[in-house]
Amino acid sequence: MPSLAVIGHPVAHSRSPDMQTAALAELGLAGEWTYGALDVAPADFEVTVAELAAAGDYAGVNVTVPHKAAALAMADEKSPAAAAIGAANTLSFRDGRILADNTDAGGLLASLPRSFAGEPVLVLGAGGAARAAIWALVEDGARVDVWNRTAARGEAVAAELGARAVAGPDPADYALIVNTTAVGLAGEDTFEALPLAPDSFTEGQTVLDMVYTEEPSALLTAAAAAGATVVDGLEMLVQQGALSLRIWTGEEPSLEAMRTAVRR
Numbered sequence: 198m199p200s201l202a203v204i205g206h207p208v209a210h211s212r213s214p215d216m217q218t219a220a221l222a223e224l225g226l227a228g229e230w231t232y233g234a235l236d237v238a239p240a241d242f243e244v245t246v247a248e249l250a251a252a253g254d255y256a257g258v259n260v261t262v263p264h265k266a267a268a269l270a271m272a273d274e275k276s277p278a279a280a281a282i283g284a285a286n287t288l289s290f291r292d293g294r295i296l297a298d299n300t301d302a303g304g305l306l307a308s309l310p311r312s313f314a315g316e317p318v319l320v321l322g323a324g325g326a327a328r329a330a331i332w333a334l335v336e337d338g339a340r341v342d343v344w345n346r347t348a349a350r351g352e353a354v355a356a357e358l359g360a361r362a363v364a365g366p367d368p369a370d371y372a373l374i375v376n377t378t379a380v381g382l383a384g385e386d387t388f389e390a391l392p393l394a395p396d397s398f399t400e401g402q403t404v405l406d407m408v409y410t411e412e413p414s415a416l417l418t419a420a421a422a423a424g425a426t427v428v429d430g431l432e433m434l435v436q437q438g439a440l441s442l443r444i445w446t447g448e449e450p451s452l453e454a455m456r457t458a459v460r461r
């Protein structure tokens with residue numbers, strides 16, 4: 198009976214077990230496959246994953262904060278996305294070998310209503326989630342500008358991934374705005390912390406906020422009020438999870454079952 202899990206620290210808040218269990222049930226695999234959560238401290242990560250890979254009962258794991266870079270570092274094989282992004286959120290165990298992938302990149306593109314190839318896109322942030330977003334959007338042909346609170350970090354990430362760093366972007370210039378910063382999680386004022394104002398948005402723009410909270414974020418509330426198309430972090434969570442499940446099972450999971458489970 199193949200096992201799957203999300204490994205993080207902390208991990209109790211993760212919606213992945215409910216979401217992936219619902220997808221497995223819809224696929225008729227609930228009796229065969231299980232998906233749980235493993236809280237593993239950074240010091241124990243490598244040993245734990247090596248044991249899971251060697252034991253043979255785990256087909257793979259999702260990896261979340263703070264282990265994504267460590268997951269890539271210990272892999273025997275790395276997908277082009279994981280290698281370029283410098284982080285893995287999906288590990289597969291095959292014959293004792295560890296294969297690393299990054300489905301945050303494909304999940305981000307899948308959560309958007311259309312391709313932004315050839316169009317100007319603004320990514321806010323330069324951390325791990327930003328690296329996945331920038332790499333995916335550049336690969337898809339978008340013209341990506343990066344703004345980050347710590348400008349030097351934004352400049353380094355933009356240069357490495359084929360984007361352009363900007364210090365004072367005009368939000369009206371962009372067809373798509375993606376927030377990858379953690380702003381909104383700890384109750385910060387979004388419009389103080391980011392180079393946006395509540396009236397920054399226009400009809401015809403798309404705005405994606407990777408942060409997910411119980412209530413719609415201040416960013417998405419303002420964008421929706423302006424008539425922009427909004428995509429929340431839960432939709433991206435569903436899409437990256439569906440890609441991971443496809444890698445492990447070879448099956449096409451039900452996005453609707455996964456959406457229902459994460460929004461419950």
Ligand code: NAP
Pocket residue numbers: 262301321322323324325326327345346347350377378379380382385390391407408409429430431433434435437
């Ligand atoms: P990270 O590597 O720690 O990066 C955090 C980023 O947020 C940095 O660019 C940082 O800027 C910026 N930031 C933090 N506090 C800020 C503030 N008060 N004002 C302005 N900028 C601030 O984190 P991460 O792994 O990229 O994750 C970021 C968020 O994305 C998390 O909330 C995570 O849950 C979410 N995420 C969602 C999904 C999904 O599927 N929906 C997937 C992956 C990640 P500095 O460089 O200046 O510190």
